[in-house]
Amino acid sequence: MQAWRTTEFRIGFALFCLLIILSVLGPYILNLSPTQFNVSKKFLSPALLDHSSWPYLFGTDQLGRDLFTRSLIGLRNALLIGITSVAGMFILGSAIGMISGYFGGWAGLLLMRITDAQMSIPAIILAITVLGVSRPTPLAIILVLILAGWPAYSRVARSVTLSERRKEYVRAIKILGASDARVLLVHIAPNILPPIAFVAILDIARMMIFEAVLGFIGIGIQPPTPTFGTIIADGTKYILNAWWITTVPGLLLAITLCCINIMGGALERSRNKILLGFE
Template identity: 75%
Template sequence: MTPELVSTTSVAQPTLRGQRWLSATMFINAWRTTEFRIGFFVFFGLIVLSVLGPSLFGVSPTKISVTDKFLPPIGFEGGNWAHVLGTDQLGRDLFARSLIGLRNALMIGLISVVGMFLLGSAIGMIAGYVGGWVDLILMRITDAQMAIPVIILAITILGVSRPTPFSIVCVLILAGWPAYARTARSVMLSERRKEYVRAAKILGASDLRIMIVHIAPNILPPIAFVAVLEVARMMIIEAILGFIGIGIQPPTPTFGTIIADGTKYLMNAWWITTVPGLLLAISLCGINLMGGALERARNKLLQGVS
């Protein structure tokens, strides 16, 4: 092996291992904080509850019982242990309906963020690595997409057809990928001229391998906490879509549809809107705790490295 290849190999491998070490260290440092652990266990607990809760408690979220309508939660006069969090205007159990709504919100939030990350990162990495007219065209498309509000885009697409979980996820991905593309492009622009990239080229690595194996690990730390917080934003948007009637359609319960139904009975049945609202708020708090801890861990790590 020539001296040049020996030197480039020594540059490429430690740098790649170092970048992966930074990513792993960021998550480890975040996990050591009480804030992240509380947020994680709250979020993970809600995921388990939303998946297993309805079947474990054996309460139907769609069963109508006229004799049980407007039952308050346990602890209030008229509460019933058969419906611990009360019932709505049709006698449907709010606990079961809220858990199904939580499941739908989590599913749409998580899948849409993964889709945004994959699509946005791919576009941003290609734009930053190739440069030239490819970068110009992709970034102008990104700017145009970012100029369209999510709600306007959702009304335009979902308003002409029956909304389904798949179509809602596609709309959210279409609306959210530009932010990830911008971040991925900025990382790519700063990394593509570094020594380890040049070393990988000399060693014969293809452009695709350089982007995926060598540079992609650098994109995870700046995007990780953004992606976590983005799950919370997608859950809120999903609830808004359901509230205005272009989310998942009845009889499938969602946070938005439950709250929209309850607004008609705020004075005498406040729990119809309060129960799903509190469950959504707890979910968002858990996600925000994790996102904030990841951001602080990354900032401390970068300060230590610099």
Template identity: 55%
Template sequence: MSVAEANLDLKATAPEAQRGASLSRRIWKAALASNEFRVGLVIFAVLGLAALLYPALSGIDPTKMNVAGRLQSPPFLGDKWSWAAPLGTDQIGRDMLVRSLVGLRYSLLIGLSTVVVMLIIGCSLGTLAGYYGGRIDMVIMRITDAQLSIPMIILAITVLGVSRPTIPAIILVLGLSSWPVYARVTRSVVMTERKSEYVRAAQVSGASDFRIMVWLLAPLVLPPIIFVSVLDVARMMIFESILGFIGLGVQPPTPTFGNIIADGRKYLLNAWWIATMPGVFLCLTLTSINLMGASFERARNRIYGGVS
């Protein structure tokens, strides 16, 4: 049998990999069937669609100043509701609803993109360490230990403090700060499975190491990290907001949760909605993500508990 034929026939000789993919599907279905996951998904979908569509449909520029309309309170605090500024305006007259939704858009972009970077780096290095072992494993794990010893927020402040904090830079810094957890989980799974009979059979048949790692071992890594990655989206959104609050996030006039709340802290007594409204949107988004992540975790524990 040629190497090409062995690679094409790899899935047929990988019952454990198919089992891993099956477990992933079962976890997804079990989580989707829970009311908690559905509530979280609905909240997340509504907020995501609003952030994506409303700023464009409203035609309101989130950075345009209107000094004549500054510090307008939300209409629901008065006698009459109005869509002119449904959540009020800030200290220079900018619409708080549009600014909060644009801030949510950037926060989600950074959170999701950062988790993707973490997954790519962590799972790749963890797979290499677990599959090859020896010196490769030792070097990667020592790098992982060194990375874990540095608090993420300290590393982010150090790097972004001496460079321009653009969106790609923030994503890269947060991603490079948080990949070790994924590397350790992936290494543990791959190291357990690399001596299995189906992996040895694939090696004997001529399958390349890359194909074995991608088609046989990667499906087994997905179930342990799926709920961790969901929860990490919320964690990265929090860190992005912290960086914005201390002035090391996306820079004004681009609105983000962090810099909006930082601007509004000076007006908490007479214009509390400036800092409160983006905080409400952030809390709702984090709650929805945590509901979905917790559902994944419970579904995983229930399914793995029933697997002999």
């Protein structure tokens, strides 16, 4: 992987891994409840600015809950939904794209028309329709995001498969007796990974934003489980007097997205160099 050789990618990857570790272990290290009310300690300013607020590093919200712990759990939920949904999009979209591109015919045409129809439905409309009439559990949100995002992967996979199936090595392998399944999984699938990897990395950021939007409008993961969207939505009512309620989760989300975009940018530049023959 050429991108790994770049300092830019390594920095983004290291920071991203650090954020994942922090989201998993941070709440246990801080040992502060993200859901327990303590009205006597509501609207405490961040301890980084006011030492009397210790141990609430980034202050408390309108119910006296530790904001940093809640933001870390929100980050954990956003990462879980973002990574899992992108993995599902990749598997489903790649499978449909490879089958369509490799076998062609009426079946391939039908799969592409289904793909086009799915792409015509805005993701937010699909999410509101499905989650508005069902309980918005993490699994339901992941399934909705997969349903909304797989067509992009299908198109990339189909394009690569159409190109690869015409090459001499595929014909040679089939003459030697390899099955269609082996050709697809062993020989064509690895060629799909480089172009899709760039899409997948940036899609993690996109799905994290989408999860926050769903929480903000009230159809994401429901309270008392903290999410970026619900924390920011609650904080907008007190933004003039307690700005940290919206700032802390927003800043944590922005840092995470920057790390992902750094990795995606390094991966794209590395891929362009390979295509142009510089490496």
